[in-house]
Structure formats: structure tokens, C-alpha cells
Amino acid sequence: MTPMLRTLCLALAALGLSAMPTLAQNGPLRIVIEEGVIEPLPFAAPGFLAENPSAAEFADQITRVVAADLAGTGLFREIPQSAHIARISNFDAPVSYADWKAINAQALVTGSVALGSDGRLNVKFRLFDVFSGQPMGDGLQFGGGSGNWRRIAHKVADQVYSRITGEGGYFDSRVVFVSESGPKDQRLKRLAIMDYDGANVQYLTDSSAIVLAPRFSPDGNRVLFTSYETGFPRIKMLDIASVTSQPLADLSGNMTFAPRFSPDGGTVIYSVEQGGNTDLYALALGSNQPVRLTNAPSIETAPSFSPDGSRVVFESDRSGTQQLYVMPVGGGEPTRISFGEGRYGTPVWSPRGDLIAFTKQNAGRFHIGVMRADGSEERLLTASFLDEGPTWAPNGRVIMFTRESAGAGGSAQLYSVDISGRNLRAVPTEGAASDPAWSPLLP
Amino acid sequence: MNKLSMILLLAGALGVSACNNPDRFGAGGADGAGGAGGGIMSAALGDPNDPNSPAYFNQTIGDTVRFAVDQSVLTPESQNVLAGQAQWMNQHPQYNAVVEGHADEQGTREYNIALGARRAAAVQEFLIAQGVSPARLRTVSYGKERPLAICSDEACYAQNRRAVTVITVGGGV
Numbered sequence: 001m002t003p004m005l006r007t008l009c010l011a012l013a014a015l016g017l018s019a020m021p022t023l024a025q026n027g028p029l030r031i032v033i034e035e036g037v038i039e040p041l042p043f044a045a046p047g048f049l050a051e052n053p054s055a056a057e058f059a060d061q062i063t064r065v066v067a068a069d070l071a072g073t074g075l076f077r078e079i080p081q082s083a084h085i086a087r088i089s090n091f092d093a094p095v096s097y098a099d100w101k102a103i104n105a106q107a108l109v110t111g112s113v114a115l116g117s118d119g120r121l122n123v124k125f126r127l128f129d130v131f132s133g134q135p136m137g138d139g140l141q142f143g144g145g146s147g148n149w150r151r152i153a154h155k156v157a158d159q160v161y162s163r164i165t166g167e168g169g170y171f172d173s174r175v176v177f178v179s180e181s182g183p184k185d186q187r188l189k190r191l192a193i194m195d196y197d198g199a200n201v202q203y204l205t206d207s208s209a210i211v212l213a214p215r216f217s218p219d220g221n222r223v224l225f226t227s228y229e230t231g232f233p234r235i236k237m238l239d240i241a242s243v244t245s246q247p248l249a250d251l252s253g254n255m256t257f258a259p260r261f262s263p264d265g266g267t268v269i270y271s272v273e274q275g276g277n278t279d280l281y282a283l284a285l286g287s288n289q290p291v292r293l294t295n296a297p298s299i300e301t302a303p304s305f306s307p308d309g310s311r312v313v314f315e316s317d318r319s320g321t322q323q324l325y326v327m328p329v330g331g332g333e334p335t336r337i338s339f340g341e342g343r344y345g346t347p348v349w350s351p352r353g354d355l356i357a358f359t360k361q362n363a364g365r366f367h368i369g370v371m372r373a374d375g376s377e378e379r380l381l382t383a384s385f386l387d388e389g390p391t392w393a394p395n396g397r398v399i400m401f402t403r404e405s406a407g408a409g410g411s412a413q414l415y416s417v418d419i420s421g422r423n424l425r426a427v428p429t430e431g432a433a434s435d436p437a438w439s440p441l442l443p
Numbered sequence: 444m445n446k447l448s449m450i451l452l453l454a455g456a457l458g459v460s461a462c463n464n465p466d467r468f469g470a471g472g473a474d475g476a477g478g479a480g481g482g483i484m485s486a487a488l489g490d491p492n493d494p495n496s497p498a499y500f501n502q503t504i505g506d507t508v509r510f511a512v513d514q515s516v517l518t519p520e521s522q523n524v525l526a527g528q529a530q531w532m533n534q535h536p537q538y539n540a541v542v543e544g545h546a547d548e549q550g551t552r553e554y555n556i557a558l559g560a561r562r563a564a565a566v567q568e569f570l571i572a573q574g575v576s577p578a579r580l581r582t583v584s585y586g587k588e589r590p591l592a593i594c595s596d597e598a599c600y601a602q603n604r605r606a607v608t609v610i611t612v613g614g615g616v
């Protein structure tokens with residue numbers, strides 16, 4: 001483990017972010033923990049070199065996206081290029097560590113970009129631990145069409161993030177969400193998809209019918225959502241590549257909502273309303289034979305699978321108020337896991353399996369929080385007039401959710417926060433937005 | 444049926460889509476207060492003093508009942524309104540109804556859909572108990588998606604926790 005990695009692990013461990021043991025301080029520590037706030041790790045990202053003139057604009061933009069990805073985590077701080085002493089003029093030349101040490105850069109990211117006559121980009125990068133004077137891992141190169149330059153930049157940043165934190169990356173991912181417009185009593189809603197950072201927005205439905213709560217398939221190619229296009233809430237499944245959708249199954253006569261895929265993508269679990277009572281059902285895709293999982297006079301909704309597919313967490317008001325329960329995937333006696341004050345809803349199992357994110361209402365406020373799968377170690381990450389609907393980044397370290405402001409002019413906005421409650425930030429979208437669902441890491 | 448024919452004609456002229464649209468008479472109580480669009484619709488709905496008109500059902504009897512926070516219990520006042528609705532429906536078999544359940548914004552999206560469904564079902568059950576054929580009634584929940592009043596305090600929330608009986612022309616349900 002390099003000193004840089006050790007430093008960050010120390011910071012993460014102090015925040016309860018990692019199960020790694022706290023290591024004794026040695027080597028050049030540069031992260032200072034004060035009142036639970038870590039000092040972000042300083043890095044330098046000198047402009048990636050353009051190997052040919054036509055690559056210059058891409059090289060500049062890719063450098064900016066890599067730096068923005070890293071700085072956006074709150075774990076890293078970019079040292080502006082104006083403060084750099086050294087200049088990188090050759091991607092393969094030895095690095096003058098002293099010059100980077102002098103400006104206190106702990107990590108150095110260098111890169112080069114070539115644009116072929118076929119329109120394909122080739123992007124190389126290297127990562128250096130400045131204070132130990134060594135490369136961190138081997139250099140890597142990514143190739144792809146120039147239209148994918150942002151994705152290539154995200155892949156570079158994912159590599160840097162992973163090598164320094166020891167966690168999986170999450171930058172090369174997408175978010176499907178509900179784009180909102182119009183007044184509060186006549187809100188127009190349509191499905192949209194974008195990169196995790198708000199770039200490359202594409203609309204997937206028009207706004208002729210209310211649409212709610214999209215959810216990705218595990219392969220990221222399909223989206224389940226609830227649509228009112230029949231006049232009644234019904235689950236539909238949309239193929240992203242062809243932007244076509246169809247009803248999940250012929251479940252006539254009922255309202256169906258709150259769908260979610262199983263981890264293997266073969267089953268959908270969802271809520272069905274009949275005669276005022278809402279219960280959970282599972283449907284194997286390709287069949288028209290739903291299996292009833294709960295049978296209670298209370299509301300059972302918002303189901304989410306454990307990543308190993310063996311259990312389901314959901315919300316129920318069987319105790320009198322909304323609370324969280326876990327049951328075996330085939331149904332059976334649920335175990336209540338939420339016992340704090342207030343009401344708990346919209347549980348979502350982390351892709352790492354360790355935590356369950358939820359919405360909590362208490363004393364007139366809404367919170368996004370996380371707890372262990374057995375309900376222990378509850379911590380609230382946010383508080384506002386109305387926060388709801390968490391979704392996990394592919395690495396299980398960051399949560400995105402909907403924050404709605406109060407009043408006649410209130411509107412919804414996407415926010416993200418890490419699982420320590422740090423780095424709360426608005427996700428940029430063109431207009432109002434709600435109900436985010438984070439994709440898996442793209443291949 | 445002259446009045447009904449006129450309604451359909453007007454609805455067609457206004458570009459309101461045909462059968463199966465639960466909003467065909469203007470989302471129930473949404474136009475009852477006589478807003479800008481409400482004026483146009485109430486002309487089409489007939490005279491609220493004419494006991495055979497949809498306007499009479501919507502405004503004179505009342506198409507909306509309200510609920511307490513997180514509840515789907517019908518108050519005595521609500522039961523009086525619903526008894527009037529049932530009587531009217533029993534006297535006007537050419538109409539069916541979609542009961543819309545709604546919730547205020549103080550709840551998560553999916554729970555509110557389930558809660559709105561409970562409220563709509565409570566109304567449906569009451570109307571059935573009063574003799575309205577189950578075949579003439581459907582329910583839909585909008586959760587918190589279609590508030591009537593848009594402020595963020597109890598004055599508005601109380602109006603939004605509601606079930607609206609939207610009458611439709613027979614055969615359309």
C-alpha cells in the first residue's frame with residue numbers, strides 16, 4: 001500500500017466509510033481530519049497531451065472531465081494548472097516528482113490523446129504517487145469513437161479513483177430520471193436518461209402521461225417504470241437502445257407500481273393494488289403468472305432485492321406506520337428492521353450488500369439515511385422539507401435522491417451525497433427532476 | 444339525452460378525448476371553483492341546479508370527500524355526501540364513475556399511491572353498499588401527483604387528501 005493510499009484509507013476509516021483497519025501514521029500525511037471533515041487529497045492533472053492537432057480540443061475537454069469527476073467526489077482537490085511548476089511535454093518522459101511535491105500535489109494524473117483519421121480516440125493515462133515517487137499501477141489506454149469522449153474521460157477517472165481509494169469507480173454510469181415541468185397541480189413528467197454528471201440528456205418518453213420511478217435492469221439496457229397512459233398506474237418496460245416500451249404483462253384491472261428487477265434480471269418484483277389493499281408480487285419475465293409474496297391488509301410496497309438475490313427489503317404499514325421489513329425472496333415471515341422514531345420508506349439495498357438506504361419522515365422533516373441490513377447503525381445523511389427515493393451509485397459509496405422545495409412554486413431537484421453524509425451537492429439538470437435511478441457501471 | 448348529446452358535442456369541440464378518459468368531465472373538483480377553464484367546462488356540464496346534470500352531481504351533491512392525515516376512514520360528513528352520490532348514480536344509470544384517490548405531499552411517492560388507492564376504495568365500497576353496481580365503479584390513485592391546492596401547509600394538505608368521484612358516460616369504464 002502506498003503512502004497516498006494509506007492516507008486516504010485512514011481518512012475513510014475515520015469516517016466509517018471502510019472496514020479497513022486504521023493504520024499507524026507514517027509517511028507523508030496530507031489529509032487532515034478536523035471535526036469529521038477530511039481535507040481532500042490534492043492532485044494535479046496537467047492538460048493531457050494532444051498527439052495530433054485535431055486531438056487538441058478533445059485532450060483539453062477530457063482533462064477537464066477527469067478533474068471534475070475526481071473533485072466532485074469531495075475526496076480530491078485539484079491544484080489549478082496555473083500553480084503547476086513542471087510542464088508535461090512528453091507522456092513517456094520521467095516525471096520530475098520534486099516539482100509536483102513543491103506544489104503539494106499528492107497524486108499526479110498525466111495523459112495523452114490521439115484522434116485517428118477514422119474518428120476514433122485513443123486516450124492513455126498514468127497515475128503517480130508523488131510523495132513516494134512511484135507510478136500507481138501501470139499506464140492504461142482506452143479507445144473509442146470520438147462521440148464517446150466523455151465516457152472515455154469517466155473511465156480514466158474511474159481508474160484513478162479506484163487505484164487511490166481501493167473502491168470501485170462510478171463515473172462511467174448513467175442515471176434515468178423523471179424530468180418535470182409545468183405547475184405543481186398539473187405537473188408534466190417524462191422519462192429521461194443522462195450521464196451521472198448531468199451531461200448527454202436524452203428523453204425516453206413524452207409528457208402525455210404521468211410517469212414515475214424508473215428502475216434500471218442489472219445490465220443497464222432496460223428500464224421499468226410506472227405510467228398512467230391507460231388512465232391507471234401500470235408498470236411498463238422500456239428498451240433504452242430502441243426507446244420503445246411495452247406493458248410489463250397483461251395485469252388488467254389492477255394498479256401496478258413500484259417495480260424493481262432481481263439481480264439476475266429475470267424477475268420483477270412490484271406492488272399490486274386490489275380493492276384498496278396493496279401487496280407484493282413477483283413475475284418471472286416471459287411468464288404471465290405473477291406469484292403473490294405478501295398477503296396482508298396493510299400496504300406493502302417499494303421492494304428491493306439484496307444483491308445476492310436471496311432476500312427482499314420493503315416497506316409496510318402493518319404496524320400502523322410505514323416501517324422497513326426484510327423477507328426471504330419467495331415470501332414468508334418478514335422481519336422488521338426499522339425501530340427509530342418516525343416513518344421509514346423506499347428501502348434500497350446497496351449493490352455491495354452492506355447497507356440499506358431509505359427515506360425517513362420524522363417531526364415534519366424528511367431524511368435520506370442508511371442502516372445495516374439488520375437495521376443497526378442507522379445514520380441520517382440529509383434533512384430537508386422533502387427528501388426521498390435514494391438510489392445507489394454502482395460502487396455503493398454515493399447516493400442520489402430527490403429533493404423537493406416547499407410551497408406553490410416548489411420544484412424537484414436531484415442531489416447526491418456520500419454515505420458519510422458529506423459532499424451533498426445538486427446534480428445539474430436542465431429543469432426540475434425527480435426519481436433518479438443509477439445504472440450499473442457501463443461496460 | 445339531449446343534454447348529454449350537447450355535452451359530448453362540446454367535449455368533442457374542446458378536443459377532450461373520448462371514452463376511457465377519467466378526466467372527461469374535468470378532473471372532478473378541479474374545476475368546481477370556476478377558474479378560467481372551469482367556466483368553459485361548467486357550461487358543458489349543465490346547470491348545477493338541474494338535478495339531472497353532471498354539474499349537479501359535482502357541485503350540488505359534491506364530488507369530493509376529504510380524509511385525515513394518513514387515514515382512509517370516511518367521516519359522517521363524507522358519508523352524507525357519498526349517500527347523495529349513490530342516490531344520484533342509482534337514479535342515473537347511464538353514468539358510471541371513476542373514483543380518484545389522492546394524498547398530500549407529506550409522504551413518499553409509492554406509499555402515497557397505495558394510500559390514495561385505499562381512499563378511493565373506501566368510497567367505492569360505500570357507494571356499493573348504497574346500491575351502486577360494482578360494475579359501474581372503478582378506482583384510480585394519483586398519490587401525490589395531482590394536488591388540488593399547491594401551498595405546503597395544512598390548509599392545502601387538507602384539500603389534497605381527497606377522493607373525487609368522476610362520473611363518466613356509461614360503457615366507458
